[in-house]
Amino acid sequence: MVQNQENTCNLPWVEKYRPATLNDLISHEDIISTIRKFIDQNQMPHLLFYGPAGTGKTSTILACAKQLYSPAQFQSMVLELNASDDRGIGIVRGQVLNFASTRTIFNAGFKLIILDEADAMTNDAQNALRRIIEKYTDNVRFCIICNYLSKIIPALQSRCTRFRFAPLSSDQIIPRLNYVVEKENLKVTEDGKKALMDLSGGDMRKVLNVLQSTWMAFKDVTEDNVYTCVGHPLKKDIDNIVYWLLNDENFKETYQKINKLKLDKGLALEDILTQVHLYIQRIELPPRVISQLIIKMGNIEERLNQGCTEKIQISALVAAFRIARNQVTVDDE
Secondary structure (H helix, E strand, C coil): CHHHHHHHHHCCHHHHCCCCCHHHCCCCHHHHHHHHHHHHCCCCCCEEEECCCCCCHHHHHHHHHHHHCCHHHHHHHEEEECCCCCCCHHHHHHHHHHHHHCCCCCCCCCEEEEECCHHHCCHHHHHHHHHHHHHCCCCEEEEEEECCHHHCCHHHHCCCEEEECCCCCHHHHHHHHHHHHHHHCCEECHHHHHHHHHHHCCCHHHHHHHHHHHHHHHCEECHHHHHHHHCCCCHHHHHHHHHHHHHCCCHHHHHHHHHHHHHHHCCCHHHHHHHHHHHHCCCCCCHHHHHHHHHHHHHHHHHHHCCCCHHHHHHHHHHHHHHHHHHHHHHHC
């Protein structure tokens, strides 16, 4: 018992507080109620879960598996393959086919095969899988999990009941976050929680990972500590950058200030661009000016993704705002 407690203490909070049953899941009530009916009526179809990361796809099917099978049955009745496993056509024709084709003597019901991160499977593997799904339906059920539905071939999609897991809302995340804070006896401020929400984008896994990292680094989970921990620009830094871009007359000085801030704080220009974009949405600018400014910022982000030098792109950002300022002046005249 002591050893189990020690193992639990050493777990990342994402795993330590992973929902164990369907009742523990914090969102997607319509999906969970539908799956619960499938289980109660013994009418489980093949499932396809898709949606952004950290929205509860894997937790949902693992909770289903724990409800379907006892701990003693779990190993023999569930096969889980993740992105870390080789899932080419050889594995589909070998490990998956062997598991699907063999029946258990003492366990009634169907087996469960979970293919996590299935959008990383090759088309050949997916094509080989569709025949196995049809042939062994009386013995096994498949749950295919992916982030991008478009990367799953239509033949597999048509064989499964699809459920989309949307990003979690703040109202869904906050109760679970408060539960973890209470259990771990953490000191978290309200602005710290809001920063976690802003960074997460509806990803519960990211919330818990950033929470744990910030607590281990600073012991106090505040807005500044959360942003500093993940290398994200602080709000006051973005305020300064936008002020320099909109008001400084000297091009060279503006460039040097932004570059120095970026280097001192270890910031990525892509993160700065994202926050500047959100900031200018709140500024009253002529529609023509703001549309051209956003297009230029989009071009800068595209060039960054292609591997262009950040220093040159900082100059392009300063230039884009300089052009926008000139356009505003001309329009006013």
